Amino acid sequence: MNRTKLLEQLHDPHISWDIIVIGGGATGLGVAMDAAIRGYRTLLLEQADFAKGTSSRSTKLIHGGVRYLAQGKVALVLEALRERGLLLKNAAHVVRRQAFVIPYYNWWDGPFYTIGLRLYDVLAGKLSLGASRRISKEKTIEALPVIETKGLKGGIVYYDAQFDDTRLAVYLAQTAVDNGACVLNYMQVVGLLKDDTGRVSGVQARETENDSTYLLKAKTVVNATGVFVDAILRMENPQAEPLVRPSQGVHVVLDSSFLPGDNALLIPKTADGRVLFAVPWHNKVLVGTTDTLRRKVELEPQALEEEINFILDTAGQYLTRKPTRKDVCSVFAGLRPLAAQQGKRQSTKEISRNFKVMVTASGLVTITGGKWTIFRLMAERTVDAAIKAGKLLPKPCTTQSHPIHGNKPFVHCNSHLALYGADMPAIQQLMQQEPELAQKLHPDFPYTKAEVVWAARKEMARTVEDVLARRVRLLFLDARAALAAAPEVARLLSLELQKDETWREQQIAGFTALARHYIL
Numbered sequence: 001m002n003r004t005k006l007l008e009q010l011h012d013p014h015i016s017w018d019i020i021v022i023g024g025g026a027t028g029l030g031v032a033m034d035a036a037i038r039g040y041r042t043l044l045l046e047q048a049d050f051a052k053g054t055s056s057r058s059t060k061l062i063h064g065g066v067r068y069l070a071q072g073k074v075a076l077v078l079e080a081l082r083e084r085g086l087l088l089k090n091a092a093h094v095v096r097r098q099a100f101v102i103p104y105y106n107w108w109d110g111p112f113y114t115i116g117l118r119l120y121d122v123l124a125g126k127l128s129l130g131a132s133r134r135i136s137k138e139k140t141i142e143a144l145p146v147i148e149t150k151g152l153k154g155g156i157v158y159y160d161a162q163f164d165d166t167r168l169a170v171y172l173a174q175t176a177v178d179n180g181a182c183v184l185n186y187m188q189v190v191g192l193l194k195d196d197t198g199r200v201s202g203v204q205a206r207e208t209e210n211d212s213t214y215l216l217k218a219k220t221v222v223n224a225t226g227v228f229v230d231a232i233l234r235m236e237n238p239q240a241e242p243l244v245r246p247s248q249g250v251h252v253v254l255d256s257s258f259l260p261g262d263n264a265l266l267i268p269k270t271a272d273g274r275v276l277f278a279v280p281w282h283n284k285v286l287v288g289t290t291d292t293l294r295r296k297v298e299l300e301p302q303a304l305e306e307e308i309n310f311i312l313d314t315a316g317q318y319l320t321r322k323p324t325r326k327d328v329c330s331v332f333a334g335l336r337p338l339a340a341q342q343g344k345r346q347s348t349k350e351i352s353r354n355f356k357v358m359v360t361a362s363g364l365v366t367i368t369g370g371k372w373t374i375f376r377l378m379a380e381r382t383v384d385a386a387i388k389a390g391k392l393l394p395k396p397c398t399t400q401s402h403p404i405h406g407n408k409p410f411v412h413c414n415s416h417l418a419l420y421g422a423d424m425p426a427i428q429q430l431m432q433q434e435p436e437l438a439q440k441l442h443p444d445f446p447y448t449k450a451e452v453v454w455a456a457r458k459e460m461a462r463t464v465e466d467v468l469a470r471r472v473r474l475l476f477l478d479a480r481a482a483l484a485a486a487p488e489v490a491r492l493l494s495l496e497l498q499k500d501e502t503w504r505e506q507q508i509a510g511f512t513a514l515a516r517h518y519i520l
Helices: 003-011 026-038 066-070 074-090 109-127 137-143 165-178 226-236 305-316 372-389 416-433 449-458 464-471 479-497 501-518
Strands: 017-022 042-045 095-104 133-136 154-163 182-184 187-194 200-207 212-223 245-255 264-267 276-281 284-288 330-338 355-359 365-369
Touching (some): 003 182, 017 026, 042 165, 066 074, 066 109, 074 154, 074 372, 109 154, 137 154, 154 165, 165 182, 165 372, 187 212, 212 226, 212 372, 226 330, 245 305, 330 365, 416 449, 464 479, 464 501
Parallel strands (some): 017 042, 042 182, 212 365
Antiparallel strands (some): 095 154, 133 154, 200 212, 245 330, 276 284
């Protein structure tokens, strides 16, 4: 992806857009990819960086949702399990199978969880990742060497999938571009255009790097802005009723010594009736999440003290080594765009991850709710609605079998570059051509200077944050290490983007201020 060349398309008077997608998170990128693969002239605009908001702050799981099965939401689980299976085939370089262990401390919990997870397996059908099974106390300790053994009766093993959320987001953007779409980050939609009949006919957008304004027309416009959908709806109708109830999810990242090995831990019953995950991720342990109703929508939400304490205290009840605040390598928060039913008072845990597609009287298509696992299905339904709203020539969806950029069976090798899939040889070639680029950004992590160069040239990274938060995951894994790497990343980026020393210093200062919020 070359941002300069993509931006030039906005100046081409011969290009007529079929669909403009507002929002570059999981949903918006999925919509742009689907629309482009169907052959529609597609433009996506993201106000910040791709997956800057909620889509970079997930629990890194592609899953059916065990807790939704317990709530009786079988249809939701069924579609999520199907999408999980499709992603394992279409994005094999970034999605992989993950074993989970549920320890139980009451005899009756053993058969209860076993029956539920057997149903989980049945619903997955041919796309099952392996049969769940009950294991003894001894086998549970073997699978989770750090588990609290007092009162332990046994465990249940089951399988779901894990992924890197922002790497997948980048690959969705690249897939869209590979199929003819134009996707642009740092392009903020500031207004909607309407024709003489009052129908939405395009957008007014501001390119935030140079403050240029564009009037862009399209046959249909899709609002896929996650927790910001209400802001776009108010552009169309200032009196629009809110569609979203933002729910905050917080995660803390610990050293791998807190959960050694490859198995993830699922704590099925927390003090507030939810579940808690502890998942091995990039040689760290990701622990979360919370579910806290928030009223203010932000791009950089902050973890509340009670959320951090809840995670550490709950994890400490199940681990022999109790994590404390000083053990936290990084903490991050995200806002879920829960689609609550109008007129109903519901707690966040009662609001499922169902999604809604709606079309206003003026033809604006809005998608809200959902989760990463079902982004493809959400995109399919949204594009179907956009076709009708824009009176486009109908074309079938084929994303069920379409490989995502870089797709290559997961390679179990020591190189972290396997995550780049089919692009890995090109990055290795960069390091061969310029040996300096093979050097690490930080001695404790595998990320190299070549990845910074690659992110700038091929993945539209524009800032130090883009690189350290989303192209590589250092900010989310160890915020202090990210701070140490920031000056070198700024230097490399300034060379690639032809920026001066002032820009470099501003980038370091801005990233330093940001990273401090990830440190306790």
